[in-house]
Amino acid sequence: MEEKKHKNNFIIFLAISGSFFLLIALFLYSVDPFENAISAIFAASGLILLLLSARWLIKRAYHHGKKKRVGVFSLTCDEGCSIYLTEIFNKKLLEWLEKVEWVYFLSIKDKTEIKDLDVALIEGVVTSQKDKDDLEKIRANSKVVIAMGTCAVTTVPSGQRNRFNAKQLAEIKDHMEEYHFLPKALALKDVVKVDDQIMGCPIDEKKFVEVFEKYLK
Numbered sequence: 001m002e003e004k005k006h007k008n009n010f011i012i013f014l015a016i017s018g019s020f021f022l023l024i025a026l027f028l029y030s031v032d033p034f035e036n037a038i039s040a041i042f043a044a045s046g047l048i049l050l051l052l053s054a055r056w057l058i059k060r061a062y063h064h065g066k067k068k069r070v071g072v073f074s075l076t077c078d079e080g081c082s083i084y085l086t087e088i089f090n091k092k093l094l095e096w097l098e099k100v101e102w103v104y105f106l107s108i109k110d111k112t113e114i115k116d117l118d119v120a121l122i123e124g125v126v127t128s129q130k131d132k133d134d135l136e137k138i139r140a141n142s143k144v145v146i147a148m149g150t151c152a153v154t155t156v157p158s159g160q161r162n163r164f165n166a167k168q169l170a171e172i173k174d175h176m177e178e179y180h181f182l183p184k185a186l187a188l189k190d191v192v193k194v195d196d197q198i199m200g201c202p203i204d205e206k207k208f209v210e211v212f213e214k215y216l217k
């Protein structure tokens with residue numbers, strides 16, 4: 001959001017500077033029509049700045065009209081949050097379909113492309129090297145990453161092995177080695193930058209709608 005504000009300010013700055021340069025060019029030309037070289041430099045600079053700001057605005061308008069590409073991902077967990085999301089769909093899906101293209105959501109479709117995502121909603125904990133690699137790939141291909149559910153935010157409850165005592169850890173040692181489990185289950189923020197979070201086990205509906213819809217504007 002902050003970045004968007006800076007970009008808007010920069011576009012306004014370019015447009016104002018461009019207009020100002022054109023006015024100086026007109027003024028110089030009206031004062032002394034024979035000083036064409038200086039007024040031409042100001043006119044050219046002004047035009048370049050105005051063209052740059054126009055290009056940014058056109059690009060912004062194009063992206064504004066496009067549907068947001070959203071992916072829903074499950075790391076290690078019972079997938080309760082994404083199942084609950086399909087419950088929320090009962091009320092919100094028709095409205096969201098006008099703004100959202102669901103490009104990855106294995107509970108409702110089998111297409112598995114992870115590319116150019118505007119928003120990634122991720123549930124579960126990072127418990128294996130595969131989870132870690134998957135999460136890093138999602139992060140690299142997403143503008144916004146949202147941790148969905150308390151597992152993704154805090155590791156609880158799916159990362160309960162973090163609280164095991166020595167005896168319990170010895171009992172699962174072979175299993176951990178066989179599946180290349182990490183020494184500790186990690187929350188998303190322990191591995192990648194997370195932009196927002198939704199608490200709840202499963203997610204709180206009101207909070208989900210409030211957070212998710214921020215990124216559909």
Ligand code: SF4
Pocket residue numbers: 077078079080081082123124148149150151152156157158200201202203
């Ligand atoms: S937060 Fe709860 S419902 Fe969501 S994935 Fe974890 S255990 Fe399942």
